[in-house]
Amino acid sequence: MKNHKKVYVYKGFERFWHWNQSLLIFLLALTGFEIHSSYTLFGFETAVDIHNKAAWGFIILIVFAIFWHVTTGEWKQYIPTTKNLRSQAExxxxxxxxxxxxxxxxTLISKLNPLQRLVYLGLKILIIPVMVASGLLYMFYRYPQDSQIALINIDSLELIALFHTFGAFVLMAFVVVHLYLITTGHTITSNLKAMITGWEELEDEGESTTAKNKESHEN
Ligand code: HEM
Known part of the structure; x- marks a missing residue:
């Protein structure tokens, strides 16, 4: 039987960012699919208003998250690797x-398994940028320029809407898989508890983890 040790895995900002991001994506999806005419909930005008406000909140959060990832070096967690990729999928x-x-x-220096690394990196460098870019084009195409962005020569919303809606479906698929996978940790709730409290029981790797943990917790 292996020893387990409580380790401070998710820092304060990381948890703040994670939960706000999930709330904003939930709101953006809820209002976005109303705008898409999938159902009626708030009414079109209110849905657009909430969607726009949540979108700006999301953009501000992204700016802070980029700053945090760069300054803490946590961006390295997302460097893709093929090591163990196959066994993780199996x-x-x-x-x-x-x-x-x-x-x-x-471990503290490698919190994500190889599949998570790939998927999260894909979200960060592909899906979220596509959502933000298409969303901003959508916003400014519609309102200030009043149906034209002469600068980039777009004369129809169709392509933008297609990218934006496609991204929204990818994000929804991610959320479903993500919600299932959070239940597959050491115990059914251990991943969830870790993202709430920051602390998680990890297999004890001896001195190095303990020392690093102590060090990072003091920072
Ligand atoms: C910063 C990010 C985002 C911005 C700037 C943004 C902006 C917009 C804008 C301006 C619209 C059009 C509203 C209108 O017709 O008046 C829209 C539609 C929509 N948004 Fe977003 N959005 C963002 C993120 C998201 C996210 C994360 C989701 C889903 C998870 C989402 C889902 C949708 C959907 C489904 C539509 C309807 C598309 C259609 O039927 O053409 N959006 N968004």
Whole structure:
């Protein structure tokens, strides 16, 4: 039986960013799909108003998150790796149903497994930029310029709407998988608790983790 140790994995800002991001994406999706005419909830005008406000909140949060990732060096968590990628995928497809052990060990310097690294990096450098860029084009196409952005020669909203809606579906698919995967930690609620409190029980790797943890907690 391996030893477990409580480790401070998610810092204050990280948790603030994570929960605000999830709230904003929830609001953006809820109002976005009303704008898309999937259902009626707030009424079109109010949905647009909430969507625009949440979008600006999201952009501000992204700016702070970029600053935090760069200044803390946490961006390195998202460097993709092929090491263990296959075994991680096999674990989610088969091993998890047979009670096999997790193929990758969560540590302070490597909090994400190889699949998470790839997926989160994809969100950060592809899906979220597409949402922000298409959303801003949508916003400014519609309002100040009154149906034209002469500068970039767009004469129809169609392509922008297509990208924006496609991104919204990808994000929704991510959320579904994400909600399932958070239940697959050490215990069913351990990942959720970790993102709320910052602390998580990780397998004890001896001195190095403890020392690093102590050091990072003091910072
Ligand atoms: C900073 C990010 C974002 C900005 C600036 C933005 C902006 C906009 C704007 C201006 C519209 C058009 C509103 C109108 O017709 O008057 C729109 C529509 C929409 N947004 Fe966003 N949005 C953002 C993020 C998101 C996110 C994260 C989601 C979903 C998870 C989302 C889902 C949608 C959907 C589904 C529509 C309707 C598209 C259509 O049917 O053409 N948006 N967004």
């Amino acid at each position: 674990f989610y497809l088969f091993g998890i149903f047979r009670n096999s052990p997790h193929p990758t060990q969560k």
